[in-house]
Amino acid sequence: MRITPRAWALVAAIVLPGTTVASEIRPPNVVLIVADDLGYGDLGCYGAKKLRTPHLDQLAAKGTRFSSFYVSQPVCTASRASLLTGCYANRVSLFGALNHQSTVGLHPAERLLPELLREAGYATAIYGKWHLGDRPPFLPTRRGFDDFAGLPYSNDNGPLHPTMPGLPPLPFLRGERVIETNPDQGRFTRRFTDLAVEFIGANAHRPFILYLPHVMPHVPIFASPEWRHRSAAGVYGDVVEELDSGVGEVLAAVRRHGLEANTLVLFISDNGPFLSYGSHAGSAGPLREGKLTTWEGGVRVPGIAYWPGRVPAGRVCDEPVMTIDLLPTLVRLAGAKSPALPIDGKDVGPILLGEPNARSPHAAYFFYAGDELHAVRAGRWKLHLPHDYLTVNGPPGEGGKPANWGRAKPEAMSVSGLRGIASRHGYRVERTGQALYDLHADAGETRDVAAAHPDVVRELLAHAERARAELGDALTRRKGTGVRPCGDLKP
Template identity: 35%
Template sequence: MKILLTLIALSSLSLASTRPNIIIIYTDDLGYGDLSCYGATAIRTPHIDQLAKDGIRFTDGYAAAATCTPSRYSLLTGKLPFRQNGTGIARGDAKLIINPEHQTLPSMLKQAGYATACIGKWHLGLGDGKAPINWNTKIKPGPNEIGFDYSYIIPATNDRTPCVYLENGRVANLDPSDPLFVSYGKKVGTEPTVKEFPDRVKVKCRPGDHHNGTIHGGVGRIGTMTGGMAARWDDETMADDLAAKAIQYIRKHKDQPFFLYFSTADIHAPRLFHPRFSGKSGLGPRGDMTLQLDDCVGQLTRELTQLKLHQNTLIIFSSDNGPKLEDAYLDGSLAAAQKKNFNPAGPLRGTKYTPYEGGTRVPFIVTWKGTIAAGNSDAVISQVDLLASLAKLTGQSIEPPHQTDSQNHLPALLDHRAAAREFLICGRRTMTIRKGNWKLINSKQPQLYNLKQDLGETKNLASQLPEKVKILQQKLQEEVKRYQLQ
């Protein structure tokens, strides 16, 4: 039966000759239980729900890690994050952690004849690390050097300096007479910082938190900056600004196959959003920002429909890691969620930063209107698999020396009845392995869970089943040793 389903799904590959447009909508800190299509009742997300209604809603879809940078690295390279140094949470002045000589998702699709674009959050480093980044010249290597024809990015995250956009390696709208300087060490410039003036912010942080640098938009950031005033972003219009750039790109490339990696800042803190969403969710700033995210998805899907591209566009929607109600900024989201008994991880244990399911099991939706039959899938699939799967879709190959952890699970992306991974590895330091329904957290004191019987990971069975622990540990060790990056 499984072979038959695979053949059925692969029969759809005759459509690959049309080279469908590919859009990855990659959200930030969105949890498994944040969307109404994943069971949330305290909030409605109609545009994202429509993606799920039109396509496949995966119940067992995973990010490669429980934090941002490693997950993004894995999605774009097809490599698990422990294989590369520097895949912790990257500083705002970190060097590029993706080797431009290695095959990537955008470079592979570019070779397949796609126009490629990266719009939104980056957080994978810039430059070669040989000298501090000069923000007043063209910065490379960066997105353009790893396969993107066009890039319009937030250099790191919306809580870090510099608070500017980079377009094709240059700070957008920078006035040469007002150069931009950034520091993650000694303070640069004379602009007020939270450390000096803690009462000047409108959103406070936890005492002693490192978001105590330059105050921009009434919010403290990590790091300091000075200059570049005309280039600075407005947090409240950021989502609309990035959506507008994405729509502009779609319009420009509507007559040729394109790949758009649309990486939102929503719903990462600081949660400063357009006033039209203020108070609309009843779940505080985080909930309001979720509504803003849903609206941006609606903006993109409406544009595809208006341009008559909706039936020739494969859309993949997911998140870089699980949720965190309040991280550094104390914006009231935690209290608002508790008041409504709302858990953004849904039935899962854990949050962002943790090795539990709530840290890495995320919304994962695939839609190709008119091609993919709608349905729910319990196939185990990882974002690391997009490289090999989309290579198969577009007729490309992944060969040595481009070693990857990516597996071709295109059948599962096209047919909700098809199976996918037999085993899954997540994490960077504290690593987990899942095989079937069994999951091992390979910590100092191992934790073993049967996810079919105990989705909430409440009963650690490691002491009762030491042989099962040993088998999973051996499999994990085999995969770790399988290859090392050069």
């Protein structure tokens, strides 16, 4: 018989916390930690040489490290929309990176992960960056979170933006109230870690989901005074190593309250590194390109899972998994209800828990940039469709500025779309034709093998057509039949 989280509350009143019966019945806690713009090559367990990340390396050693963990889009808002809805961002019509002028957010009809778990009896909290709408109806406290402290959007959406002067003060919210403007960004990791530790202690007696979407290492980057000048990798290293230390403190809190055996810890990044920022950005390791592109460096990110006795220890899993799969997987583990509206993610619990011969339940994964379908992955194969993409324009930047900063034509700064992004952030626009890559043999996407595998190309093109029919594709002027509106407060 399955006992739901609500039933656990009654059981907990009868069975003393910490007993065998209680630990077997209680549904799992979830600690979901998301770094911002952390690259695939930025952790020791993923090959970093200068960066010291002992806590995350140990998490991977005692749990499972995913070598093909994906986000649905290589940019903040779209990526987070997929994470919390279990849908491709295109289905819920939320793209790009929202700012202080945005009037949109997730539609009220969408059921988010924290809403589903809270209805099942979970305590819920978010400490860090939200980025799914800053107007009151879209804030975290209206979307299933009991508590929120942090930023409504990215930390560059304020006076410290590296390339766009004149932005308004950056707000720091507690609940729905602005409690500070232009907060000390060097204290973000410390503040969010302290709040996370406090939340774990306050809710040790009941199931909880802690969502910890850290602000760092998104530019502009800052470490606390205690962590400055400690890393051999410079300021970026200081920031990542402080982040790693914070993860260690959260794990210590879980252990201190006797929750380790019943807590699933997940660590990911929201997209790849912002490569144009050079010394203030991360590394995609062996992968091609980074943030804002659908090459592997933009959409393949670190993914670590830890749950003693449930998630296999010391395992490296190359089976593809995407953030859209987390909602249905966690909902099932928690005994919660699934969303009524169709979602794209599928339960990957068998992969997560290391069941023999577990394989991806997806025929293919799709990679969009905004409303453009750029690539399809099925098994070992990835097909890029003809599209424009961004690449760093010259040597990467230094001191918090992007590549080629100060040499772009002023009039180019007002260009909209992809070329406008390129002008502001030190990129140039290039184009790829249709190309097929064998990711098992060539994770860096350097050798187009389409001519040798025409049958594979045909198969992936058929998958692409199904995605266009359901989710749309601006490149082929297709409108998807399964697309739903976002919430929009525009007058």
